[in-house]
Amino acid sequence: MAEDKNDIVRQEDIALEQDRKRALEKLKNLGSDDDSIKGSLSLMRVLGGDILTARMIRSQIGLIMLIVALLIVYISNRYSSDQEIQEIDRLQSELVDAKYKALSSASLLTEKCRQSRVLELLKENNDTLLSIPDRPPYIIETEE
Numbered sequence: 001m002a003e004d005k006n007d008i009v010r011q012e013d014i015a016l017e018q019d020r021k022r023a024l025e026k027l028k029n030l031g032s033d034d035d036s037i038k039g040s041l042s043l044m045r046v047l048g049g050d051i052l053t054a055r056m057i058r059s060q061i062g063l064i065m066l067i068v069a070l071l072i073v074y075i076s077n078r079y080s081s082d083q084e085i086q087e088i089d090r091l092q093s094e095l096v097d098a099k100y101k102a103l104s105s106a107s108l109l110t111e112k113c114r115q116s117r118v119l120e121l122l123k124e125n126n127d128t129l130l131s132i133p134d135r136p137p138y139i140i141e142t143e144e
Contacts, residue, residue: 122130
């Protein structure tokens, strides 16, 4: 009976060792160079991700990463330029508004400072002796 138990244990050890060897062989074959995409290229292989384990794709992983990085830079550059364009448009509309305000303020100032308007205000108040002269101005000469 002890011999039967020893035989069973040995057989289990042998079976385990064979399983380990088979698993090791499968791992070695998984990374081998004979898997390529030249075989049947089907939708299931592409969707299942089997195409990414192909030798050609693995050898070009650096190029793929570079393309992805450049795409990220391109998208972020586009986003920032769009934001700058929106800011420029907003500032231009503010500039137009400021120009119109300055123009209207200058127009009001010109209207209030006109000689006829000043004389009109003086006549309305009747508290000044200023008026439009009847004679032209003349130069007074003095000796120095």
